[in-house]
Amino acid sequence: MDTPEKEFIRYTDPYRVYGDKAVMKIDHTLRVRKLSEDIAESLFLPAEDIRLAAVCGLLHDIGRFEQWRQYGTYNDSKSVDHGDLGAAVLCENNLIAGFAETDHEVILNAVRYHNKYALPETLNERERLFVNIVRDADKIDILRMYADGTLISRTHGTAVSPAVYRSLLRQVNIRSCDICTKADAAALHLSFVYGLNFRRSFILLKQDECLNQFIDRAAEEAESEELKAQLEELRPLISGYISRKAEDL
Ligand SMILES: [Fe+2]
Structure with a gap:
């Protein structure tokens, strides 16, 4: 199995036919990947967890591509919850098969809950840590996009x-x-x-x-x-x- 980054590129490449709308999400994703890694480093997490945080950031918006293809909008209230769709996409496309089974729920929950208003009580401490890293990274990049005029x-x-x-x-x-x-x-x-x-x-x-x-x-x-x-x-x-x-x- 290739690296998650290569798998991500392979999965998202066909969606480039949607032009700027898809490219914008790919670029956002890559920045969120880097920011997730940065936050994980600041917490002095072990190297494998820094890597896992980067992967959660890389995959957090994987549902956006099917959302656009199926509904032509990124507005969840007018289409589908893109966190839930992303978790389904990961399972259907076997995109997390290369990870240790113990990390599967961490990744799936980071994707599923990165966009929710509040986190469910059912998440354990480790799942909560990784989803919170991605939530911060995502918010920072969105704020920066509004600040620099991209959005x-x-x-x-x-x-x-x-x-x-x-x-x-x-x-x-x-x-x-x-x-x-x-x-x-x-x-x-x-x-x-x-x-x-x-x-x-x-x-x-x-x-x-x-x-x-x-x-x-x-x-x-x-x-x-x-x-x-x-x-x-x-x-x-x-x-x-x-x-x-x-x-x-
Ligand atoms: Fe998102």
């Missing part, structure tokens, strides 16, 4: 709705079902910061000034004065939170 929040003249805004001020993660306005979708991505688990994740966000860039860009796109004011109120709260977590988590 754009179109807020369409709206402001963040009161309930979602209160959640942001209380520093809690926002549920996608609470989203009412286009600006709420941008707020949901900002709230990713409150779902991060590891000190290294905060250090990475602090180092590249990612959140300031995210807010700058969202403010540029914002058509309503109310949204601009909300973003400026949130800026010091969020950057203060990142700094505190980067220093003493």
